[in-house]
Amino acid sequence: MGIDQRMQQWLENSRQRFFESDYKELDKELTPEGRTEWNSIYASYRSGALLHGTVIGVEKIAAPSMDSAGGVGDGSDEIPCIVVVPYRAKILIPEPLIWWPGEERESFLLNHMGGANVDFVIIAVDRLNEFAIASRVRAMDRRRWQMTMVERLQAGDITSCEILSVGPGLLTMSCHGFDYTVTQSGLSYSCLGDLRSVYRPGQRLKAKVIAVDEGNLEISVKDAAPDPYIGAEYRHPVGSTRLATIISKYKGGVFARLTDGCTVVCRYARQFEDSQFRPEDIVNVEITSYMDGRKWLRGKIKGKIG
Structure with missing residues (x-):
């Protein structure tokens, strides 16, 4: 048995x-x-x-x-x-x-x-x-029944979910009796790096309801907040310099996050070496162009702050 x-x-x-x-x-x-x-x-x-x-x-x-x-x-x-x-x-x-x-x-x-x-x-x-x-x-x-019969959740509503576990690249969360495992791309428009540096078990997140019926709940944490890339060309014009935090390095590129959440993919100015910069460093970045397909900015690291 x-x-x-x-x-x-x-x-x-x-x-x-x-x-x-x-x-x-x-x-x-x-x-x-x-x-x-x-x-x-x-x-x-x-x-x-x-x-x-x-x-x-x-x-x-x-x-x-x-x-x-x-x-x-x-x-x-x-x-x-x-x-x-x-x-x-x-x-x-x-x-x-x-x-x-x-x-x-x-x-x-x-x-x-x-x-x-x-x-x-x-x-x-x-x-x-x-x-x-x-x-x-x-x-x-019981939570699923309450969602359908009591709370009557509808598409477009903003609801909350709770994180169950966090790994470097995957996060498992629960919402109204449904469990989800999501990657960084489903959580934020911004580059996040190691999810454990941003999220923790027990943390509450906002999520937008995409679709709902008795046996299914489709949600998006990412869509619960506006896309920071919208209007970026006005806030961060080409040639301007901005503070950014280095999130990660990948294939020679440096991924950094601006203060408003925009992701900027950077290269170094000629006087710098890669070993001089680490994730979490705050840097000064010159905006050089936009990548509408990816919804990223391009930039050049001009120096490190502090």
Whole structure:
């Protein structure tokens, strides 16, 4: 029997134990904060109410065995979980219950979710050992229903999404129960370089709704803000000099960002060497031309500031 089937059997056994337990006795020593925490866990378990928390790490649990007591396995199968601790109780969200079915991500992504804020629904309670099992998938389903039936999101609306994880070139985020993995080009008109220098798990981003129906939500973070290239020829005429921050170097070109977000692809003035400049340096750039197809400016680095 597979892990998912054993997990389902364990959840059924856990539910029986939940209703047989004496919670008045178990909770009598709780502090007011602890009582509030466990009451919210019980409510989520009974009614499916959404809970929210910040991911603090990852740990593995032994896959449940098939004994009638619903005990854990012998460790031969382990399930990675993200961990949320709202106050004192530990909430474990197993990997099979994190991603929408058919949209699973690589397991290593869990190690980069620390700091992310996630919704979840409690599906099992082990009060004696002070932990609970939760499903993010159930919370996603609830969020999707709310989007369609309550919030009635429409194309053109500006909404918010939350970052789940960030890598050098890819970012995973969640919006109304849908997950997205996007590259730099889907996030900003500006050159960003390493996304980890700009974004972090738990950060909120604005996004524009492109299309929406009950089973789909198409959004664009990039289109939530105006394109800085529009009007650049008036703000930054050829021959003018501007402050810019070096973002990256690629194939002999230097990508820099102007203060208004415009990307300028630069070459060096003849007196400079490439080794004199690094990403994050602030430089003085002379604007030389425009690249309408790419929506970039061209420029020449005239010197470094500081």
